[in-house]
Amino acid sequence: MTAAQYAICLNGIVQREGLRWLQQRGRFVSALVRPLVWLAIFAAGFHFVLGVSIIPPYETYIPYEVYIAPGLLAMIQLFNGMQSSLSMVYDREMGSMKTLMISPFPRWYLLISKLLAGVAVSVVQAYIFLAIAWFWNIEPPLLGYLTVLPALVLSGLMLGALGLVLSSFIRQLENFAGVMNFVIFPMFFTSSALYPLWRVKEANLTVWWISEINPFTHAVELIRYAMYEKFNALSALIVLAYLVLFTVLAVIGYDPGRGLIARRVAAE
Amino acid sequence: MLDQPAPAPGQAVAAGSVAAPPGPPLQAAGLSHSFGPRRVLSDVGFTVNRGDFTVLLGLNGAGKTTLFALITRLYHARSGSISVFGHDIRRDPLAALARMGVVFQQPTLDLDLTVEQNLMYHASLHGMARRAAAPRVAAELERVGLWAQRREKVRQLSGGQRRRVELARALVHDPPLLLMDEPTVGLDIESRRFLLEHVRTLCREQGFAVLWATHLIDEAADDARVIVLHRGRVLAQGMVGEVAAGAGADTIRDAFDRLVRDDAAPAAA
Numbered sequence: 001m002t003a004a005q006y007a008i009c010l011n012g013i014v015q016r017e018g019l020r021w022l023q024q025r026g027r028f029v030s031a032l033v034r035p036l037v038w039l040a041i042f043a044a045g046f047h048f049v050l051g052v053s054i055i056p057p058y059e060t061y062i063p064y065e066v067y068i069a070p071g072l073l074a075m076i077q078l079f080n081g082m083q084s085s086l087s088m089v090y091d092r093e094m095g096s097m098k099t100l101m102i103s104p105f106p107r108w109y110l111l112i113s114k115l116l117a118g119v120a121v122s123v124v125q126a127y128i129f130l131a132i133a134w135f136w137n138i139e140p141p142l143l144g145y146l147t148v149l150p151a152l153v154l155s156g157l158m159l160g161a162l163g164l165v166l167s168s169f170i171r172q173l174e175n176f177a178g179v180m181n182f183v184i185f186p187m188f189f190t191s192s193a194l195y196p197l198w199r200v201k202e203a204n205l206t207v208w209w210i211s212e213i214n215p216f217t218h219a220v221e222l223i224r225y226a227m228y229e230k231f232n233a234l235s236a237l238i239v240l241a242y243l244v245l246f247t248v249l250a251v252i253g254y255d256p257g258r259g260l261i262a263r264r265v266a267a268e
Numbered sequence: 269m270l271d272q273p274a275p276a277p278g279q280a281v282a283a284g285s286v287a288a289p290p291g292p293p294l295q296a297a298g299l300s301h302s303f304g305p306r307r308v309l310s311d312v313g314f315t316v317n318r319g320d321f322t323v324l325l326g327l328n329g330a331g332k333t334t335l336f337a338l339i340t341r342l343y344h345a346r347s348g349s350i351s352v353f354g355h356d357i358r359r360d361p362l363a364a365l366a367r368m369g370v371v372f373q374q375p376t377l378d379l380d381l382t383v384e385q386n387l388m389y390h391a392s393l394h395g396m397a398r399r400a401a402a403p404r405v406a407a408e409l410e411r412v413g414l415w416a417q418r419r420e421k422v423r424q425l426s427g428g429q430r431r432r433v434e435l436a437r438a439l440v441h442d443p444p445l446l447l448m449d450e451p452t453v454g455l456d457i458e459s460r461r462f463l464l465e466h467v468r469t470l471c472r473e474q475g476f477a478v479l480w481a482t483h484l485i486d487e488a489a490d491d492a493r494v495i496v497l498h499r500g501r502v503l504a505q506g507m508v509g510e511v512a513a514g515a516g517a518d519t520i521r522d523a524f525d526r527l528v529r530d531d532a533a534p535a536a537a
Contacts, residue, residue, distance in 0.1 A: 005395025012392020103393035
């Protein structure tokens with residue numbers, strides 16, 4: 001296989017992910033409506049309840065809507081990561097995964113391509129959300145729209161890789177509701193998406209610790225800083241570390257010699 | 269997308285534009301596998317040669333699907349070896365996979381994409397550029413009579429048509445070895461006949477090597493090779509006539525019944 005063929009393969013996987021996203025109207029709409037509901041209803045309700053003091057990267061008092069916007073961006077990516085990876089399992093008893101796995105490219109390359117395809121879709125969704133959120137007065141500096149891109153890519157990769165790990169290791173997650181209850185909600189609520197962590201620390205030290213090691217917290221903070229043209233090095237490092245960890249685990253999970261897929265196929 | 273006309277029948281290239289090195293298309297030796305304590309394959313060995321239409325005959329649960337998963341490297345066998353045109357599936361999986369086309373027992377098409385999009389996706393998974401893939405996709409769709417439906421979503425097709433799309437897809441990268449796992453399950457008589465005839469013709473006229481798994485004995489015609497798999501073991505293999513004669517039967521159906529019964533007897537005793 002030549003480098004050009006590797007590129008063709010990646011391109012094909014990205015295109016398919018994009019086509020599926022466009023053609024599954026429900027997924028497309030819910031991916032946009034979900035964060036907007038949070039923004040329009042939840043944030044409006046809490047607007048007067050929760051005051052956010054001046055914390056970096058913000059340089060002034062900000063309305064609650066502005067505070068949760070980065071968390072909602074990360075939420076789009078979390079949902080997308082789970083959906084695009086787990087769809088490999090749910091698609092007609094692994095049908096689409098088999099199509100992918102019998103491709104004569106190295107399996108790690110196929111998995112990473114799948115990951116990049118999911119990220120491409122989630123980044124587009126994130127920008128559509130940002131465009132609509134502008135009407136809610138979420139107006140980061142113009143350059144912020146550009147500096148947030150690498151943060152979105154990095155956090156999208158990390159959350160997508162987490163989805164891949166789950167799809168290869170966990171057989172009990174029979175449907176998306178299970179993933180919602182046991183992965184998405186716990187990650188979302190024990191993060192800095194909805195409230196600053198110093199408030200959590202005052203309330204409950206254990207939850208604060210969980211939030212501190214929660215990869216989602218650092219995805220949110222990375223995006224939050226990047227939106228305001230700042231770089232949160234600690235969060236970037238932690239997201240990167242989780243990305244490497246999850247990718248290695250996913251490659252192990254899909255290794256033909258380890259028998260993890262074998263177990264799953266046997267259970268069918 | 270694809271706007272060039274479909275090629276005339278007979279214009280399709282012969283099997284194996286991916287260079288087929290010496291060595292039999294498919295060879296398995298001493299293949300054993302188990303899921304936990306449950307042994308599903310024991311010391312399975314066979315060879316599929318060029319131009320062979322080989323029927324892997326076995327009841328449900330005989331181990332056919334596991335065997336297919338091992339040949340396609342979905343996972344590795346506990347012991348034994350598989351080679352495709354001399355390429356070992358463990359040591360040289362990429363060369364082996366490039367030379368095989370597969371139709372799995374479960375449908376693997378993307379229902380939300382069109383017929384053409386499904387095939388183009390498959391072509392890209394084999395590193396084929398759009399320019400090279402388009403005529404191949406057109407040729408294969410024409411061959412299974414679905415060129416006119418290329419822009420329909422797979423969801424709109426009947427079960428028989430979907431199977432034909434899967435066959436066309438498996439052949440897009442022009443593999444000299446074709447693996448089909450119970451491809452006719454759930455199809456009506458006409459679709460079954462079409463699929464069987466189509467693949468047998470490919471074998472005869474273009475030298476494809478085919479491994480066709482089924483539990484339907486009548487799919488093993490007199491000129492086919494047959495491998496009888498039961499409870500993970502090969503009970504007999506050879507040309508249909510040879511297997512029948514070896515079991516002391518007149519037809520392959522009687523031979524199969526006899527082999528399976530004799531195999532069960534010692535266990536029941």
